[in-house]
Amino acid sequence: MLYCIQNWRSNDMKDSLPEDTGMFRLPDDVLQIQKVARDIVRNELLPLEKQFLLSPNYAHGVKETLNLRYVFDASTADRLEKISKETGLFYLLVPEEHGGAGLSTLAQVAVLEEFMYTAVPFPFANVPNILYDCAGNQIDRYLKPVINGEKTTAFAQTEPDAGSDPGGMMKTKAVRDGDDWVINGTKMWISSANECDLLMVQAVTDPDKRQRGGITMFLVDRKNPGVKIDTPGIQTWLSPRAGQYIVHFEDCRVPAEDVLGEVGNGFRLGQKWLTIHDRLMRGPLALGKMRRAIEMSIDWAKQRKTFGKPISERQAIQWKLVDMYVDFKALRSMTYEAAARADAGEDMRSEAALVKLCGTEWGARCVDQAIQIHGAMGESSELPLTNFYKYLRHAQIGGGTSEIQRHLLARSLLSDAGVNL
Numbered sequence: 001m002l003y004c005i006q007n008w009r010s011n012d013m014k015d016s017l018p019e020d021t022g023m024f025r026l027p028d029d030v031l032q033i034q035k036v037a038r039d040i041v042r043n044e045l046l047p048l049e050k051q052f053l054l055s056p057n058y059a060h061g062v063k064e065t066l067n068l069r070y071v072f073d074a075s076t077a078d079r080l081e082k083i084s085k086e087t088g089l090f091y092l093l094v095p096e097e098h099g100g101a102g103l104s105t106l107a108q109v110a111v112l113e114e115f116m117y118t119a120v121p122f123p124f125a126n127v128p129n130i131l132y133d134c135a136g137n138q139i140d141r142y143l144k145p146v147i148n149g150e151k152t153t154a155f156a157q158t159e160p161d162a163g164s165d166p167g168g169m170m171k172t173k174a175v176r177d178g179d180d181w182v183i184n185g186t187k188m189w190i191s192s193a194n195e196c197d198l199l200m201v202q203a204v205t206d207p208d209k210r211q212r213g214g215i216t217m218f219l220v221d222r223k224n225p226g227v228k229i230d231t232p233g234i235q236t237w238l239s240p241r242a243g244q245y246i247v248h249f250e251d252c253r254v255p256a257e258d259v260l261g262e263v264g265n266g267f268r269l270g271q272k273w274l275t276i277h278d279r280l281m282r283g284p285l286a287l288g289k290m291r292r293a294i295e296m297s298i299d300w301a302k303q304r305k306t307f308g309k310p311i312s313e314r315q316a317i318q319w320k321l322v323d324m325y326v327d328f329k330a331l332r333s334m335t336y337e338a339a340a341r342a343d344a345g346e347d348m349r350s351e352a353a354l355v356k357l358c359g360t361e362w363g364a365r366c367v368d369q370a371i372q373i374h375g376a377m378g379e380s381s382e383l384p385l386t387n388f389y390k391y392l393r394h395a396q397i398g399g400g401t402s403e404i405q406r407h408l409l410a411r412s413l414l415s416d417a418g419v420n421l
Helices: 002-009 028-054 062-070 072-089 105-115 128-133 138-147 264-280 282-303 316-343 351-378 384-396 400-413
Strands: 153-156 172-175 178-190 197-202 217-219 227-229 244-255
Touching: 028 072, 028 105, 062 072, 072 384, 105 264, 105 282, 105 316, 128 138, 128 264, 138 227, 153 178, 178 197, 178 217, 197 244, 197 264, 217 244, 217 264, 264 282, 264 351, 282 316, 282 384, 316 351, 351 384, 351 400
Parallel strands: 153 197
Antiparallel strands: 172 178, 172 197, 178 244, 197 217, 227 244
16 A cells, blocks of 8 residues: 555656647647646645645635645745746736736636646636726725735625526625615625635626626625624535635625626626636646546556456456546547637637536546546545545536536527537
8 A cells, every 4th residue: 555655656747748739739838838837736736745635724715825824834835936926827817917927818728737737726816807897996906916916805696595596596785875885695605705805796786687787796895894704614525624605794885986897797797707717717627637637547557457467458447548538638629629719709608618517527527437447546635536526526516517507508509699519
């Protein structure tokens, strides 16, 4: 057993970069930054993986940059953040006009695939794309501090009775009162709500219109006296620490200047967040973990023997590996195609739904097969496979369930406009 674990600790990344996405060769500038990311994963993150996986404090949530300090000593966490900022990767998802790298969606996907190869999170500026709709003094008060990692956010849409249909079933309301809006209602399953600085809250401002112009997005300070957060939070199987919270808004007064975007446009902003962050970006999340699982399974199958032969010579194992590979290649093609469409300014909501549906389901299936190939070793906490599976299984629920993605795709298929075939 000890030999097996030590063997896996020394397992290194394959040298070949995924230049072939199944559709085209990545541009040279994308390949260059992709290699930077891969070198960081190999040299900095993989050596820390065992410590991360065995820590009782690792957490999943909005504040993954700061979560490093729950697991590693301050010098290690500071070193990773320094590397992130010196390479420019800290601002990977930030547009150039706001001081970021200004990378294309295609480049973001390629780099994120590399970082998803390991269970150890890498510090990025976690900026929800809807915050770029900040205007006036909102830019200095909210957007810039979030970009610089000085403040963090939580997205408050889901409610106890409104998960898959938030627009139609949302009960949280906001009523105008002079220069303020007064919010009343309850949100649930809000990631890291107890630690964030800023809540991005959707509330109904016109019950007759609801998701068609009657929902508004508000920027609410977590320390607002009208915000009440139930503690302890809800602990899930994603981590040993509670990361999900119920948030109550009780006569919560918010200045009118803290409306994000226009009044009534909050549901559209939420869909903008979901399309890129919670749907398209599930593609690289799955791809990195699938690639690692396939590589680990191939190496294990070649060395593990049953009845005098490596299990790689058993057809049952061979077919599992082939199925994993087929899913991986198909997902990579559709993910990079969707990213290219996003960069071209095309409507790619259907493609994003497809990526999330296939990425989360195929990814979980791939990792599940990897666990099976490894047998009891696959369940070891010193390997990342169970960690990968938890993330991918969770991703079939968060950001819109698999059933909702199928609903969206069916609606597009049967519409007059159709989908890209």
